[in-house]
Amino acid sequence: MRRLTVLLALFLLLTAAGATVREGARASGVTDAPPDPPEAPEAAAEVRVWQDIADAAAIYVSARRARGRWSDAGTRPLPLDDGHSASGNYRYGDIALAGVHVRVWQHVAEERTLYISARLAGTPWGAFGTAPLALDDGHSTSGRHRYGDIAIPDPPPAACRxxxxxxxxxxxxxxxxxxxxxxxxxxxxxxxxxxxxxxxxxxxxxxxxxxxxxxxxxxxxxxxxxxxxxxxxxxxxxxxxxxxxxxxxxxxxxxxxxxxxxxxxxxxxxxxxxxxxxxxxxxxxxxxxxxxxxxxxxxxxxxxxxxxxxxxxxxxxxxxxxxxxxxxxxxxxxxxxxxxxxxxxxxxxxx
Missing domain, CATH: 2.40.10.120 (Thrombin, subunit H)
Known part of the structure; x- marks a missing residue:
């Protein structure tokens, strides 16, 4: 588990952080996710990003709030078609679930290179920044999907209005x-x-x-x-x-x-x-x-x-x-x- 930290000079990805968040994603293609762990995360929220091992462009997202369960919001597909970085090297997709807005970035040529931005509803994107996303926290029971987890800490009240x-x-x-x-x-x-x-x-x-x-x-x-x-x-x-x-x-x-x-x-x-x-x-x-x-x-x-x-x-x-x-x-x-x-x-x- 790694905490989402602010990386201030991260290739200017955050310049596009005001895009519209997609609220209504389809039902998940990841049907063999592991069961909920016995305890909820200590952070304000936790995000899990899945990638299909055979099709690196297929991305799925799960999220839960503190005291919540993964099953509360389910797992949803995330098409990375909401925009590109200024350089054109990265594409991204936005999704909102469990009160968390998530943006996943993927390198166009190296599809296993991922970054993540996230924010709690009502807070600015810059509160947590953008971080590399290593999908090395585990696999689905079938072995078809790998995933990585990010814990989102409580934002300071000054970050919210x-x-x-x-x-x-x-x-x-x-x-x-x-x-x-x-x-x-x-x-x-x-x-x-x-x-x-x-x-x-x-x-x-x-x-x-x-x-x-x-x-x-x-x-x-x-x-x-x-x-x-x-x-x-x-x-x-x-x-x-x-x-x-x-x-x-x-x-x-x-x-x-x-x-x-x-x-x-x-x-x-x-x-x-x-x-x-x-x-x-x-x-x-x-x-x-x-x-x-x-x-x-x-x-x-x-x-x-x-x-x-x-x-x-x-x-x-x-x-x-x-x-x-x-x-x-x-x-x-x-x-x-x-x-x-x-x-x-x-x-x-x-x-």
Whole structure:
């Protein structure tokens, strides 16, 4: 495994890095990929590039985000027909999957010479640069394909802008509705969504999830009580949705964005920006974030994301008035890491 490092003077390949990314590749021709390893990558994402040994021009790409699985996005063919380097010596193809944009470069005359550029959705190409790609990490079980892996580290927040991440966050956020409650949820991959457990109080018979891309019915995978973390996982078909990534712990002063359906309005999630005002652990030991980003009823269960569009919290509750009955603002609270990750692990373990 090698980390994707910035190679500043790499034959000026990056001058063309603004090409359109192909979102809808066909199903993979690599059907004998090895099974998922037992642990997800420590990096923000991991990319695997495959090459047909008998046909070096046949390239395939797999990708997964942190806490994700290779099977979440599958493996897709990548025709290298999106453009050429200024010299004409290299051709490239672009693809986006699992929230990762990948560009593979291939020498026109020496087809086994490959380079890779990659970026997380919402981050610039230059954040990670371009690196040689040696396909020496393994082979498919049939021996027909070889592959190489690249780990993509978390970009620094300075490399991202909220406005660049906004569309991906909106697309992954859905309205969660029961017979008597409306909230929000967001897609985490493999047909699963995260929401706030209190939306499921009363064990509703039906839970619908919808936005402009999906309209489906969900089932409850599991949940932890409000006082233990207020997190639930839902399962539903989600064709075409791209999972949000996880952002880890954050500090006071970090710019963040809330996504969701305040007051249940609209079929497209709305966004509100602010900063993390406070990070604290409550009496039950649950880590929480306070933000001044406008948050209302209907936002519960929605994601709080950093500038890179990575989830740093899940909307749980807010103060609406003080002890004298006066209205309050800027007092919205989100379940945060490490309590968020611990709650998800407990749900998956059935505890």
């Amino acid at each position: 909220l406005e660049d991440s906004a569309q991906a966050v909106i697309a992954a956020t859905v309205k969660a509705e029961t017979a008597d409650r409306i909230g929000s949820a967001f897609y985490i991959g493999n047909g699963e969504f995260v929401t706030a457990a209190h939306l499921l109080d009363g064990d509703p018979d039906e839970i619908t999830l919808r936005n402009e891309h999906v309209d489906t019915t969900a089932v409850v995978v599991g949940r932890v009580r409000r006082e233990d973390g207020d997190i639930a996982i839902l399962a539903a078909e989600a064709p075409g949705l791209t999972a949000l990534a996880w952002g880890g712990e954050v500090r006071e002063g970090v710019r963040v964005m809330v996504a969701g359906y305040p007051l249940g309005q609209g079929e497209r999630a709305s966004l509100a920006a602010g900063i993390v005002s406070r990070v604290f652990t409550d009496e039950a030991g649950v880590r929480q974030l306070q933000t001044d980003a406008p948050t209302n009823a209907g936002n519960s269960g929605g994601p709080l994301v950093d500038a890179c569009g990575r989830v740093v919290g899940v909307a749980s509750w807010k103060f609406v008035q003080d002890n004298r009955g006066a209205a309050t603002d800027g007092l919205a609270f989100f379940i945060a890491e490490p309590s968020l990750g611990a709650a998800l692990q407990r749900i998956r373990a059935g505890r």
